């Protein structure tokens with residue numbers, strides 16, 4: 001690669017086409033793809049219904065400005081709202097745009113009720129909310145922010161301890177000018193770490209007491225990935241604002257911010273916009289993904305597959321206690337934490353035709369499509385078993 005900038009350390013492989021859980025490389029090899037564009041292709045590659053949706057819409061209308069009504073977007077927004085707490089949806093094109101827009105909604109709400117100084121957002125140190133200038137400073141990771149100063153003000157950080165899970169000094173960190181707490185319901189890049197239900201409940205309780213907003217970033221863990229349509233459903237905690245992206249487009253770039261009526265009151269005409277966000281082509285795909293993934297039957301199957309996969313991965317952990325430290329995750333958002341640096345492990349899996357991707361804390365992220373077949377999980381288990389046998 002000569003002309004693509006070097007901001008990625010790319011593996012030396014490219015693909016001709018994909019089908020379901022598989023990718024076919026330009027050098028004619030077949031890979032089981034358990035990266036799926038990092039939890040993006042929720043229905044695998046080349047799903048017939050998604051192909052049809054995009055074909056049909058592409059003959060009618062690709063793009064019109066948000067200056068006009070877009071019925072396909074209204075339809076998807078309605079479906080999303082009917083699934084959860086939200087009253088309104090604002091479409092974007094990516095996860096980082098969605099998390100930034102979520103911050104804008106929170107700030108604008110306090111501005112609109114006459115409290116413009118209430119504008120700081122409290123985030124978990126080293127979490128992940130995307131790579132835009134504001135989002136990297138929201139994450140507070142030194143690695144992501146290095147060289148990108150000046151520091152964007154308005155973000156504070158708390159630590160989340162996973163042994164005996166809890167937030168350190170949460171009450172003390174909330175100041176008079178704190179507007180919102182923003183966390184990922186399941187930390188993805190951070191190593192597949194779900195925030196336990198009781199901690200989420202505690203966050204909600206404190207937000208209520210302090211009259212601040214709760215933003216749950218479901219960009220990676222939402223849209224069926226956790227086995228529930230939204231990961232926060234399991235805890236029965238309701239957020240005020242929820243950014244989503246990755247899985248909702250099934251491979252087409254779509255982001256969105258879900259919000260309740262109260263906070264939406266600040267978003268009056270002209271306060272936010274996006275040229276591409278929610279265009280008819282994107283919405284045709286989004287509606288199709290939504291219809292498939294949000295069905296109870298589909299989600300029950302994700303849960304069933306997850307249970308099967310996780311229990312078998314745990315058996316491998318018992319079989320190879322010196323290689324695998326922990327099996328993490330929920331639904332089909334799964335992490336295998338290993339004792340050594342995971343890059344060699346990922347390479348070995350790839351040599352055996354299984355694609356996975358790293359996360360922090362030596363975690364190998366395993367992200368099958370949500371419609372993966374049991375025999376494909378078995379194939380992956382066999383490869384992982386084989387790699388563990390010889391792994392030093």
Ligand SMILES: *Cc1c(COP(=O)(O)O)cnc(C)c1O
Pocket residue numbers: 094095096097099128129130131184188189217218219220221245246
């Ligand atoms: C991937 C991700 C983002 C950023 O999404 P992009 O589409 O890459 O901008 C934000 N938050 C979380 C939790 C993510 O996993």
